[in-house]
Amino acid sequence: MRLRLQVIGCPRRALALLDAPRPDCPDCHGEGGVHHDYGDETGEYAGTHWYPCDCSTPWCVVLLPLPRLPHMPRHRAHSDPWSDEPPF
Numbered sequence: 690m691r692l693r694l695q696v697i698g699c700p701r702r703a704l705a706l707l708d709a710p711r712p713d714c715p716d717c718h719g720e721g722g723v724h725h726d727y728g729d730e731t732g733e734y735a736g737t738h739w740y741p742c743d744c745s746t747p748w749c750v751v752l753l754p755l756p757r758l759p760h761m762p763r764h765r766a767h768s769d770p771w772s773d774e775p776p777f
C-alpha cells in the first residue's frame with residue numbers, strides 16, 4: 690500500500706488519504722487498473738470495462754473536510770504593508 694494525499698471533490702471538497710498504485714506494477718503500469726474493451730453481440734465496440742488492479746485498493750480516508758471557498762474580495766488595501774501608496 691502506497692499512501693498519497695489528494696484533494697477530492699466528491700461528494701464535497703476534502704483532503705483525503707488514498708492508496709496509490711505501484712508505478713512499476715507489471716499489470717497496470719501505475720494506472721491503478723486495467724482497461725478492457727468489450728463489444729456487443731455483433732462485435733461492435735460497446736464500451737470499456739475498468740478493472741481495478743490488485744496493487745492498489747479503493748481505500749480512502751477523509752482527513753480534513755475543506756470548506757467551500759467564500760468569495761473574498763481580491764483588493765484589500767489595508768492588509769498590504771508593501772503598498773507604494775502613502776498611508777496619509
Ligand SMILES: [Zn+2]
Pocket residue numbers: 710711714715716717718719720721722742743744745
Ligand atoms: Zn497495478
